[in-house]
Every structure is written in C-alpha cells, then in structure tokens.
Amino acid sequence: MLNFCRAGGYPVYVLCLLLVAYLLNQLDRYILAVVIQPVAQDLGFGDKSCLANLTESHVTEYCNNGSNEIECLSLLDAKGTRTCKWDYNGNGWEYQVMAGPVFVLVYTFMGIFVGCLADGANRKVLLSASLMVWSLMTCLMGFVREYWQLGALRFGQGIGEAGCTPFAVSLIADYFPETARGSAMGFYNWGIYMGYSLAFAVGTYATRADIMGMGWRGAFLLSGLPGFAVALLVLVSVREPPRKHRPGEESAPPGQNLLQRLGPQLRPFLSPALLLLCLAGSVRNAGGYVWAYNVQNYFSLYFPQVDMGRWLSWIPLVGGSLGVLFGGFVSDRVVKRRGLTARVWVLVISQVLASPFLLGALWLRPPYAFLMLIPAYIIGEMWVGVALAIVVELVPSSVRTSAVAVYLFIITNIGGSAPLLVAPLSALCGLRGALILLYPGAYLTGSVLFLATLCVIRRGWPKPDSEDLEPLLQEPEPGPEDKKST
Structure with missing residues (x-):
C-alpha cells in the first residue's frame, strides 16, 4: 500500500x-465555514434566525419554533429564562x-x-x-x-x-x-x-x-x-526534479509566451477520453460539494441536538485518508497487470459500492448515520488520487501542471455550482430528498460516466495524439514476480 x-x-x-x-x-479554505456564525454576528451580515441563547440557558429545542423576532424572544424555559435569541446565523x-x-x-x-x-x-x-x-x-x-x-x-x-x-x-x-x-x-x-x-x-x-x-x-x-x-x-x-518524458515526447519549446503555450496545453482536452473524465469528475465532485455545504443544515434540521464537531472532526480524516491511500494502492497494483484502464475500473467500482452507505447516512438516525459515513468515505474517496494519476498519464509531461490545473478548473467550477440545485429540489421533495438525488445520485451518475470514459480509452481515443499513449494502453509484460505467481 x-x-x-x-x-x-x-x-x-x-x-x-x-x-x-x-x-x-x-485548513485555511474551510476554517471560514466553521466559524462563520460568530464572524457574521461580529461583522453583522447575512440572514437572521432564532438561535439558542447559550449564555442564559442550555435548552435549545424550542428555538426552531421561532419564525420571527417577536416569537423567538418570547420563548422561555420552565424557569422563565429566555432560551433563544434573534441573531445572524451565518447563512x-x-x-x-x-x-x-x-x-x-x-x-x-x-x-x-x-x-x-x-x-x-x-x-x-x-x-x-x-x-x-x-x-x-x-x-x-x-x-x-x-x-x-x-x-x-x-x-x-x-x-x-x-x-x-x-x-x-x-x-x-x-x-x-x-x-x-x-x-x-x-x-x-x-x-x-x-x-x-x-x-x-x-x-x-x-x-x-x-x-x-x-x-x-x-x-x-x-x-x-x-x-x-x-x-x-x-x-x-x-x-x-528533472521532468520525465515518455519515449518520443518532446519538451515544450523555450521562450514561448502564455498565449503561445495555451494551445498545446488545452489540446489534450479535445479528446473524448479527457472530456468524459472531466465530466465524470465534475459530477462526482458535485456530490461532495453538495454534502460539504449542506451537512450542517441537514443535521440541524432533522437532528438539532447532534454535536457535529464531535463526529466531523475525525470521520473525514479517518475515512477519507484511508480511501485515497487505498485507491492509490489498488490502482497501482492492477495497473501493473492491466495498464491504464485498470485505474478507471477503480473509479467505476468504488463509486457504485459507496452509494448504499451514502443513502444510509441520509436515511438513518445518529449515531448510525455518522457510522455509515465511515465506509462511504473509505470507498467513495478512492477516486481523488486515482483520477489525478489518470490525467497526468493521458497528457504529455511537458504540460502536466497545466493539464492538472485545467482538470481542476473544470470539475471545481461545475461541481462547485451544484449546491445551487439544493434549494429548488428542497422545495419539491424536502432537503433529505434533494440530498439523496445530489449526493448518492451524483456518485452513481459519475460511475456511469467513468465507465463511458473506460470504453472510450479502450477504443483508442485517449487524445488527439493517440499514438503517444499506446504504451500506456498496452498491458505490461509480466515481470519475474508475475511469472512466479503464474
């Protein structure tokens, strides 16, 4: 591994x-999302709602009943203490x-x-x-x-x-x-x-x-x-380090300006294989964005007493870390025997297997909902490093950095826009229904598109300069260890 x-x-x-x-x-990217409520209350921006007044009372279940400021401030606990406050909520x-x-x-x-x-x-x-x-x-x-x-x-x-x-x-x-x-x-x-x-x-x-x-x-x-x-x-x-080149591959000519170099760097993305890989990665990434932006809202709405920090401070770390490492290990092992297409199979199978656990996380009550996230992360997050490895193997080494940047540009812009679909879908089928469609639904749709990518690569359409990739598409010759195993 x-x-x-x-x-x-x-x-x-x-x-x-x-x-x-x-x-x-x-860490620096997501720290804002964690502290957004006190930031909004200090700077005074965003929406207001009825929040628990933890400085006066530890009773929180009444505050969801306050739909406006007057109702919110009138909510009292059994001792007559004001349990709620009307304040900025960070949304x-x-x-x-x-x-x-x-x-x-x-x-x-x-x-x-x-x-x-x-x-x-x-x-x-x-x-x-x-x-x-x-x-x-x-x-x-x-x-x-x-x-x-x-x-x-x-x-x-x-x-x-x-x-x-x-x-x-x-x-x-x-x-x-x-x-x-x-x-x-x-x-x-x-x-x-x-x-x-x-x-x-x-x-x-x-x-x-x-x-x-x-x-x-x-x-x-x-x-x-x-x-x-x-x-x-x-x-x-x-x-x-010196840049590695495949046999017959030329380095980028020196002295070119940005516009002159942009064409060769974008050219690989005209191929059906990379286009489909970007589309599949975008759909899969959309599911992750939807969950990341709405996990707090989901549990606050359906299970308001749950301490999110107690669970999310370790589940993504343990599950996600094991997932990306396991994905890299599996893809490296199978690529020795089956070539580049083996990595794509890892993408397809991992997303299909993760989907039932995602559905369980949205259907079960805590703590079982959180426990479902552990295998979901381990299996579902295998795709991250594997997809990047496929990108760098599908393009010339002289444009690897820019190819990764273009790939991230595509999947981040498309995937990052997916949370905009949550509100209209929630109006139709509730937040849970919207997340089922956009979270496990995105994983399954992404797996279908990864499978389409696999078919395209097998048909010999990796990129316009498809001959550059022929060594990668061929199954490698068995080495001494492989011969012993047979």
Whole structure:
C-alpha cells in the first residue's frame, strides 16, 4: 500500500512536505465555514434566525419554533429564562457568494494561469510563494472589521491556493515512477481530509478558548501562521526534479509566451477520453460539494441536538485518508497487470459500492448515520488520487501542471455550482430528498460516466495524439514476480 516508499527517502520527504502544504491549504479554505456564525454576528451580515441563547440557558429545542423576532424572544424555559435569541446565523447570500463565486472563480482561473506558468518555471519556488500568499490572507482575516474586507481577503486566498495542487502534482509525477504514482497521489490527497477535519477542531476549540480575547479571530491566526514555516521549508529543502518524458515526447519549446503555450496545453482536452473524465469528475465532485455545504443544515434540521464537531472532526480524516491511500494502492497494483484502464475500473467500482452507505447516512438516525459515513468515505474517496494519476498519464509531461490545473478548473467550477440545485429540489421533495438525488445520485451518475470514459480509452481515443499513449494502453509484460505467481 505504501509502495511509493520504495522511491527512496528524499522523494518520500518531499511527498510528506507536499502533504503538509495541502493540509494547510484545506485548513485555511474551510476554517471560514466553521466559524462563520460568530464572524457574521461580529461583522453583522447575512440572514437572521432564532438561535439558542447559550449564555442564559442550555435548552435549545424550542428555538426552531421561532419564525420571527417577536416569537423567538418570547420563548422561555420552565424557569422563565429566555432560551433563544434573534441573531445572524451565518447563512444568506453574502456568505454563499464569499464561500462560492468569490473563491471558486478566482481559484480556478488562477489555477490555469499558474499551471501554464509552471510548465516552464521552477515549481518549488512558485509553490512556496503560493503558500506564503494564502497563509498571509488567512492571518489577515483575523483582523477584519467589515464584510468587504473579508471578501477581499477571501479573493486573495483563492489566488494563493490555486498554485498548490498543480505544482505539487507535477512534482510528484517527476519524483515517483508510474507504478507508484497512484499511491503517492493518494497519500498527498490525505491533506484534503486532514485539513477539513482540522478546520472543525481549530475553528471550534480556538473560538471557544477565546485566546487572548480574540475569539474566532484567533482561529484564523492559528490556521495561517504555520504556512510561513512550511513555505520556507519548501523553498530551501525541495530540489526541482528533472521532468520525465515518455519515449518520443518532446519538451515544450523555450521562450514561448502564455498565449503561445495555451494551445498545446488545452489540446489534450479535445479528446473524448479527457472530456468524459472531466465530466465524470465534475459530477462526482458535485456530490461532495453538495454534502460539504449542506451537512450542517441537514443535521440541524432533522437532528438539532447532534454535536457535529464531535463526529466531523475525525470521520473525514479517518475515512477519507484511508480511501485515497487505498485507491492509490489498488490502482497501482492492477495497473501493473492491466495498464491504464485498470485505474478507471477503480473509479467505476468504488463509486457504485459507496452509494448504499451514502443513502444510509441520509436515511438513518445518529449515531448510525455518522457510522455509515465511515465506509462511504473509505470507498467513495478512492477516486481523488486515482483520477489525478489518470490525467497526468493521458497528457504529455511537458504540460502536466497545466493539464492538472485545467482538470481542476473544470470539475471545481461545475461541481462547485451544484449546491445551487439544493434549494429548488428542497422545495419539491424536502432537503433529505434533494440530498439523496445530489449526493448518492451524483456518485452513481459519475460511475456511469467513468465507465463511458473506460470504453472510450479502450477504443483508442485517449487524445488527439493517440499514438503517444499506446504504451500506456498496452498491458505490461509480466515481470519475474508475475511469472512466479503464474
């Protein structure tokens, strides 16, 4: 499972450093979502609703009955204590715009720009600079006094974070051989779940601890400051590796400007295989976005007494981390015998197997609903590193960084727009019905599209320069170990 360790000590060190960078990337991205309610109450933006008045009473079940301010403030417990307050709840278009378009659009467009820049530049320097930028933006969020200031820093955060994965994935592709690339990508993608889970821990407990009277502001500082140390480590300890090329593949001509290089970098995405892979990844990513943005609303609506932090501070970490590592291990093992198409089979099967557990998470009551999420994450998240490994194997090495950036641009923009469907579907069939359609439904639809991608690759349509991929489509010759096993 950890066969990337055979690449040597230094490549593994670089991979661990890239993992930490990605962890901080996700922590800084999601910390806002965890502390959004106290932020909204402090800065005064978004929607208001009837919330539990925890400073006066620990009774919370009455507050859902307050549909307006007068009803809310009239709710009393058995002792005559006011149990609820009418205050900002952290929702509303102001938050949705800041969490979505303000971040996603600049993140994805900037990702393509830095990807084009990186294919002929020093990737470790650019990665270090990106880390510095988003860490600075995160720290400054702890000092804002107005909503527009928070939005501007969120915009800057998107610019910085856009450089993380394109640079890191390109470095991984050159540090590790093809047979270890899937597990290396999977290990790197642990950062998604580590950072997401850590955001719940830091956001919840740093705010509650009220360090130096800073409240939620201290959570932003604790999230952003470690990035400066990691950026320095990347700059001084990571060596820029030589770029690996397949036989007969040419390097990108030197001296080209951005527009001249954009055509060759986008050309692979004209192929049916990559187009279908991007569409399938977008649909699958949509399910993840829908759940991430609505999990709090779902449990608050149907099970208001549940402590979300108690569960989500570890389930994504354990389940998601095992999933991406297991996916890389499985795909690396089968690709030795079956070639590139084996990775696509991992995508198809994993999403089908995960869907029943997702349905159980939406149908059962806590704690069983949360327990269903563990196998759902382990199986369903196998796709992340595997899909990235397929992308870098379908394109020339001279455009790997930009290809990853384009891929992330597509699946993030399409998938990131999916939460807009929740409101109209909820009006038709309730929030639970909407999530069933958009969460396990997206996984199943994505698996069908991954299967279509597999069929296209098998028919020999990987990309316009399909002859470049012939060695990848062929089943490898059995090695000594394989011959012994037969």
